[in-house]
Structures are given as C-alpha cells and as structure tokens.
Amino acid sequence: MLLAVLIANSVGNILVERFHGVPAEERLHWRSFLVKLGADNLKGAKNEELYVASHKSVYIVYTVLGDVAVYVVGKDEYDELALAEVIFVITSAIKDACGKAPTERLFLDKYGKICLCLDEIVWTGILENTEKDRIKRLIRLKPPNEF
Incomplete structure (x- = not known):
C-alpha cells in the first residue's frame, strides 16, 4: 500500500499531502520525519535524482x-522499485502541469491541476494510472473513450 x-x-x-491507511495521530510524526530527511539529504541534489x-x-x-521535494512512502508490495515508478509518474505529471520543473510560485499557481493529477495517479493507497495521456484525459473530467 502507498x-x-x-x-x-x-x-x-508541506504543500500537498495524501495519507492512506495512516492513523491521524501518526501523521505529524511522518510529516516531521520526511521533512527532516529531506533537509538532511536533498541539499545540492539534482532534479529528479532519487533517494531511498x-x-x-x-x-x-x-x-x-525544481523548488519542491516529493516524498512517496510505501510498504508491502510497494518496495523501492515500485515507489521509483510512482515518483516518476508524479514528477512527470507535475512537470506537465507546470510546463517545466516548478518554482514554488508556479506549483501553487497550478495547485488544483496537480491535486487532480495526484488523485488520478494514487487512489486509496493504490497506484491507479501511470500513462501520461490517460491522466491528462481524466483530469479534464471527460469520460474515457475506451469503454
């Protein structure tokens, strides 16, 4: 599960967060842990260089x-390799929504579109969509043609 x-x-x-199956009392711990992890390790990191x-x-x-850090946490079948695929889909969706690697301002300008993309990529802790074209179609709120 993601x-x-x-x-x-x-x-x-934190600009965006999505928790699935994490009790409310543990969320603060995860927020602070992930931000500290990023502060310790992401200084001087290259764009889209993955850390595990x-x-x-x-x-x-x-x-x-760009100016944002993306964290994905998983367990069981979502090991490092599966999470690498998830984070690749998320970063490419963010780049598509923003048109390039985002500054914080650009990210916040495109916040609604990015949230729609995240909802189409991960649903209730399961990776749903990885295809860029399908995600673009789904966030336009039009029914898919393949049914």
Whole structure:
C-alpha cells in the first residue's frame, strides 16, 4: 500500500499531502520525519535524482523537482522499485502541469491541476494510472473513450 505522498517546498513547508491507511495521530510524526530527511539529504541534489530510505518497515523514495521535494512512502508490495515508478509518474505529471520543473510560485499557481493529477495517479493507497495521456484525459473530467 502507498501510505503517503507528500510534496514540500525548499524550507520544509508541506504543500500537498495524501495519507492512506495512516492513523491521524501518526501523521505529524511522518510529516516531521520526511521533512527532516529531506533537509538532511536533498541539499545540492539534482532534479529528479532519487533517494531511498527505510523506516519502521516501510520504504521511502524522495527527490527534488525544481523548488519542491516529493516524498512517496510505501510498504508491502510497494518496495523501492515500485515507489521509483510512482515518483516518476508524479514528477512527470507535475512537470506537465507546470510546463517545466516548478518554482514554488508556479506549483501553487497550478495547485488544483496537480491535486487532480495526484488523485488520478494514487487512489486509496493504490497506484491507479501511470500513462501520461490517460491522466491528462481524466483530469479534464471527460469520460474515457475506451469503454
């Protein structure tokens, strides 16, 4: 299961978060842990260079994209390789929505579209869509043609 998808700015403020199957009392711990992890390791990181960690029997894959950091947390079948695919889809959706690697301002300008993309990529802790064209079609709120 995908436990969390978090996107934070360069100073550690959470811009978007999606938790699945994580009790409310544990969410603060995960927020602070992930932001600290990024603060320790992402200084000077290249765009879309993947970093991997594990904590409490879960896997964490994170990266920098422009001025934002993207964190994906998973367990069980969502190991490092599966999370790498998830984070690739998320970063490419963000780049498509923004037109390039985002600054914080550009990210916030495209916030609604990015949230729609995240909802189409991950639904209730399961990776739903990985195809860029399908995600674009779904966020336009038109029914898919293949049915």
